[in-house]
Each structure stands twice: as C-alpha cells, then as structure tokens.
Amino acid sequence: MPVVEKQDRIILQHPNGASAEILYYGATVISWKVPSPTNAEPSERLFVSSKAALDGSKPVRGGIPVVFPCFGAPTHPDHAKLPQHGFARSEIWKFGGIVMDNEAGVSVRLTLEPTASIKEKYERPFELAYVVTVAEHQLSTNLHVKNTGLSTTGHLEFQALFHNYIRAPADEVVITPLHGVTYYDKTEPTEELKAQAKTETRPAVDVQNFTDFVYENAPGKYVVTSPTGKLEIKTKNFPNVVVWNPQAEAGSKIGDMETGGWEKYVCVEPGYVRGFVSLDVGQTWTGQQVLTVLE
Numbered sequence: 118m119p120v121v122e123k124q125d126r127i128i129l130q131h132p133n134g135a136s137a138e139i140l141y142y143g144a145t146v147i148s149w150k151v152p153s154p155t156n157a158e159p160s161e162r163l164f165v166s167s168k169a170a171l172d173g174s175k176p177v178r179g180g181i182p183v184v185f186p187c188f189g190a191p192t193h194p195d196h197a198k199l200p201q202h203g204f205a206r207s208e209i210w211k212f213g214g215i216v217m218d219n220e221a222g223v224s225v226r227l228t229l230e231p232t233a234s235i236k237e238k239y240e241r242p243f244e245l246a247y248v249v250t251v252a253e254h255q256l257s258t259n260l261h262v263k264n265t266g267l268s269t270t271g272h273l274e275f276q277a278l279f280h281n282y283i284r285a286p287a288d289e290v291v292i293t294p295l296h297g298v299t300y301y302d303k304t305e306p307t308e309e310l311k312a313q314a315k316t317e318t319r320p321a322v323d324v325q326n327f328t329d330f331v332y333e334n335a336p337g338k339y340v341v342t343s344p345t346g347k348l349e350i351k352t353k354n355f356p357n358v359v360v361w362n363p364q365a366e367a368g369s370k371i372g373d374m375e376t377g378g379w380e381k382y383v384c385v386e387p388g389y390v391r392g393f394v395s396l397d398v399g400q401t402w403t404g405q406q407v408l409t410v411l412e
C-alpha cells in the first residue's frame with residue numbers, strides 16, 4: 118500500500134524506495150527518505166530535532182512546517198492576533214484524498230479551512246489545499262490558497278513559506294546561486310538595520326555564522342551542496358528565499374532544539390514574505406517547490 122493512513126500521519130511510499138511522512142498536525146512533512154542517483158539506499162534528507170514535539174502540542178522543530186498567512190511576527194492588521202509564522206503549522210489538517218499513485222509519483226492532498234480555533238484569531242475566509250508528492254528522487258509540495266470570500270469581504274492578503282530543514286553539516290553546506298541578490302539581515306540588532314537592503318557578495322552562501330537572511334527577487338532555483346549530498350530546490354511563485362541557521366549563539370536558546378542540532382541542518386525556505394500576495398474573491402494562488410536529489 119503506497120499510501121498508508123495512520124491516526125496522526127500519512128506515509129507515502131514510492132515503489133522505487135523513496136518515502137515521506139506527513140503529520141496531520143500542521144501538514145508537516147517530518148521525514149523524506151530518498152535514494153540518490155548514485156546510491157539506491159534511501160537516506161533521510163530532512164532534519165527533525167530529537168526534542169521536537171510530534172504530538173500537536175507545538176509546531177514541529179524540523180521537517181517542512183508550512184508558514185501561512187504571516188511570516189515572522191505579524192505586520193498586517195488582518196494577522197494582528199496571530200502567532201509568529203501564522204496558524205497553518207499548528208492546526209490539524211484533513212485528509213483530502215489520494216491525487217496520484219503510480220511510478221510517476223505518489224501524492225496526497227491535505228486541506229485546511231477556518232476552524233473554530235482559527236476564527237478566534239483570524240477572520241478572513243480562505244481554503245488551503247496542500248499537495249505532497251513523492252517521486253523516485255523528488256519531493257514536491259504545492260500550497261493552493263483560495264479566497265472563498267464574498268465581494269463584501271474583499272481581498273485575501275497573506276504571506277506563505279515552506280520552512281525546509283535540510284539535513285546537512287552546517288559547517289560545510291553552501292547554497293547557490295545567490296550572488297548579487299538583495300537581502301535583509303534579521304540577525305541585526307535594530308529594526309532600522311534589519312530593514313537595510315544589502316547585496317550578497319558570496320558566490321556560495323554558507324551558514325558558519327548565525328544566519329537569518331531574507332533574499333528578495335531571488336532566482337527561484339537553488340542548489341544545497343555538502344559532502345553528504347546535493348539537493349536542488351526549484352520553486353514557483355516564491356520570489357523570496359530565507360536562509361536560516363541559528364548556530365550555538367541563538368540555537369542554544371531554542372527550547373525544542375536538541376543540543377548541537379544547529380550543526381545538522383540548514384533552513385532554505387522559499388516563500389512570498391516581502392509584502393503580501395493579494396487574492397481577489399474566488400481566486401486561487403499556488404506556491405510550489407520541487408526538491409530533487411542530485412547526489
């Protein structure tokens with residue numbers, strides 16, 4: 118059975134060995150094991166902290182949390198009552214059916230509509246559908262956002278991001294090609310400095326120091342390279358990418374981060390987080406990423 122439904126999660130199994138696990142909580146992909154073109158033995162490509170809560174008590178520290186409708190602390194009046202990174206990563210999604218189940222890919226849909234707990238803090242009408250697909254060397258995630266409102270409720274304004282925790286030795290991993298791209302540095306101490314546009318000068322971006330950079334007008338296709346593997350991230354409708362690694366400086370202050378966890382991953386997070394997507398009534402926006410194992 119290539120799609121296995123358990124009480125708290127769905128497991129996708131591709132006939133050639135790749136697999137993924139998705140929690141209903143947050144629609145969080147918490148495991149992606151995949152063979153590489155040169156090694157038929159599937160290996161885990163995502164990082165999940167051993168201290169992460171997987172029981173729905175708090176967002177998962179690792180895997181691929183879905184960030185919606187705000188990235189970071191809310192800045193839009195519609196999001197004012199929401200926690201950091203919004204509610205999508207901490208709500209229970211529904212199973213919306215199998216989309217595809219063959220050699221080309223094994224794929225399921227999860228859905229989220231306003232629940233009582235969302236309505237307490239967020240009033241906009243919306244529908245989310247999240248489609249996760251496992252192929253031989255690939256994992257694709259697609260987020261479809263629909264404005265289900267009436268003409269009187271107006272535009273749906275939101276941010277969205279896939280918070281990928283890519284398993285890799287943080288002292289050796291590099292991300293390309295970001296040379297020449299404008300970015301904002303969230304590690305700066307003041308709001309004024311955080312808002313200052315900088316230009317990336319490195320041909321290959323590393324995270325050997327505490328890094329929390331939001332790249333603007335990013336190329337949409339990235340390669341994450343380390344001695345343990347090479348991964349391509351190809352995106353659609355995500356003009357930004359965030360590169361985050363807290364290193365010991367900030368990582369040791371994160372309650373659900375295992376000791377030294379920051380040495381084991383880099384977050385490369387495609388998103389729409391500078392400004393807002395503005396969706397007219399009845400319209401749907403789709404953000405997509407395709408992760409391909411190259412080595």
Ligand SMILES: O=P(O)(O)OC[C@H]1O[C@H](O)[C@H](O)[C@@H](O)[C@@H]1O
Nearest residue numbers: 176201202303329359361384386
């Ligand atoms: O601790 P969390 O709410 O999961 O956020 C973890 C991190 O997410 C993103 O990468 C942000 O750019 C960081 O500033 C933030 O620290």
